[in-house]
Amino acid sequence: MLNKTIKIAAAGAFMLGATTTAAFAGATAQPGETAGLAAGAPLPEGVYFVNTLDWGVRKLPGTDAKLLVDIPVLAWSTPWTILGANFQVLGALPMIHSDAGTSDYGLYNPFAAVRFAWDLGGGFGASYLSGFYFNAGDKGIRVPATTWRQDFAVSYTGDGWNLTANLLWGITFDTSKYSPFNSTPNGFNLDLTATKTFGKWEVGAVGFGSTQYDLPTGYGGKQKQFALGPLVGYNFGPVILQAFVTRDVYQRNMGGKDTRFWSRIIIPLWTPTPAAAPLVTKY
Template identity: 75%
Template sequence: MLKNVMKIAAVGAFALTATATAANAGTTAQPGETAGLAMGAPLPEGVYFVNTLDWGVRKNKGMPDTKLLVDIPVIAWSTPWTLFGGNIQLLAATPMIHADLPGGFDPYGFYNPLLAAKIAFDLGGGFGVSYLSGIYFNAGDRDIRVPATTWRQDFAISYTGDGWNLTANLLWGITFGTSNYAAFNTTSNGFNLDLTATKTFGKWEIGAVGFGSTEYDRPDALKGTPKTKQFAVGPLVGYNFGPVILQAYLTRDVYARGTGGSNNRAKDTRFWSRIIIPLWTPATPAAPLVTKY
């Protein structure tokens, strides 16, 4: 039962959120968006609704604070199909952002929509690995979206035995044709690393998460400015209402460079919440009234 709960919780991997590029340069995928999820584990067949909401404040020393609210409604389908023994999953996300930026700029609207496919393998012994490939399209509200198309790839490994969720997920973003019409919304190529270490106790899940990000290639508009790097950690708690699953975690940057403020080391504090609702799963055959021995 606990193992199945962790596998279902992994569907939250489809909550592929928007990055803080509305506030500063960075990768298209938001650091920490898959923290708390068993990204490497195959999912039970079904259709799921997943919503991830996060709100945070970046303290800019010597400048007004930056505030960012992100909401991500997602429909995910774990198909009955397999490829080379791996479970095939399809997903669609339509993130939304409301930013409160220094200088009184207050943009809000739709972020780049995402379509992706994922294949996940059960290696046995509680271990699983997965690969995700998806596209953030150059669409959405002008003052919110990344003005380019981004190819996202995830490489994950999970251990979900004995009620544990020990997961590392590496996200690689490659942006094509970035426009420089808005310097605050210019996006780089980069890596995110989301980490999870939680344990279930009955219906409760308790543990910790961590995530980091770094840029490795920048658009011309950002040449000569420091590359954005950060790492955050924090506690996570979850509860399985059966079948609905809730998670919440609070994170704080412990390392930040190129993130704004007078010393370009502004740190972010962020609260995250996630709800996972199965919309459809295959009917389980009823147990026979008479069992033959």
């Protein structure tokens, strides 16, 4: 039960991410960032820290594009409900190191969001997230625009399973003067999870896809990809570690296929103290 609770907490905390324009020229949310998490399930009350580090290489003609992303996230699951939904507040300051012929390192677009998650009963849950990547951060690292991000997730977390689909929709505006073109592409990401816990261990598979749409003038073509890979996790109680590897099985207009290594640590910083049991007196 503890493993399930913290995994759901991480889903709330980790619904943030990054993709540097130096390497992928477009989408603000990192494809695959919520893979492995029960993004559709309500989050137990408390404050949570989730740090995800991933590193990958995309094989390109003449050179390789290397990308290291670190996403430290804080999430507060409040004691309040709105329209029957658990209400959460999230924030992150992602950092990126990219090397695609030239090396860049710095702060990616800061992110803030709110999330509403409903318990539908029978192990099923659904959630909606609304937040913004702000047009700030280091030039050459950040996406030069403000992005409104919306997530629509469903999860089944009964019997030790985590079966989750999370659709991320990004709409960009307020493009800065540093943009190489007149505006930044909008896009969809789809993150998928199918894992099962056995005692303290978790094993399964993850997948993710991304596609651009409404491509502005000046771009060579819509970028698309889909990746798959295995996941393993371990519950140290209460800290949880996850690790997984993904590899593109399909890509279009991205120059080559990407292989990526992911690690995640989930730490509950604060949870409510259970109420003391009432004293019982025999007469």
